[in-house]
Amino acid sequence: MKRGERIRSRREELGISQAELARMLKKTRSLVSYIEKTGKVNDLTYYDILKKLELSPETEDEQFLVKRFSQVEEPKMYFRNEYDVELLSLRRENQTLREMMELQKAVIEMLRKEKR
Numbered sequence: 001m002k003r004g005e006r007i008r009s010r011r012e013e014l015g016i017s018q019a020e021l022a023r024m025l026k027k028t029r030s031l032v033s034y035i036e037k038t039g040k041v042n043d044l045t046y047y048d049i050l051k052k053l054e055l056s057p058e059t060e061d062e063q064f065l066v067k068r069f070s071q072v073e074e075p076k077m078y079f080r081n082e083y084d085v086e087l088l089s090l091r092r093e094n095q096t097l098r099e100m101m102e103l104q105k106a107v108i109e110m111l112r113k114e115k116r
Contacts (some may be wrong), residue, residue, distance in 0.1 A: 003046070004039035010053045011036075024052045031093050034100055042092050044069070 011021055018036070025048055035041045041049070047069045050057065057063040060085040 001038045003041065004036045006055065006058075007049055007053065010055055014053065016053075021049075021052070024051065027089075027093060028097075030100070031096060034096055040096070045089070045092075079095040 011018070016024075018032045019029045022032045022055075025032070025045065027045065035045075043065055047065055048079075049055070050062070057066045061114065
């Protein structure tokens, strides 16, 4: 099962909405939706999702990820302060949302061409 499918399946199994998971992660619902659809997510956010949904690592990559971040009391220690973490997170989320917007524009353009 792919990352996004696995996250969605576990979230639904726990009876958690996308909005609730987003609040738990301090992210947006649209980002959670995007992650579930594409499986694209940065390591720190994915580690947080694994913890919040109590998912055990299945692949070698996931095992390495958990090992890497769990050795540090708080993964945010890799950064100078909370502001740096929040800024990095917002930048990544902004990039993800831009990618989503570009995909939506492409779909709209394709639909316009089909209509003609």
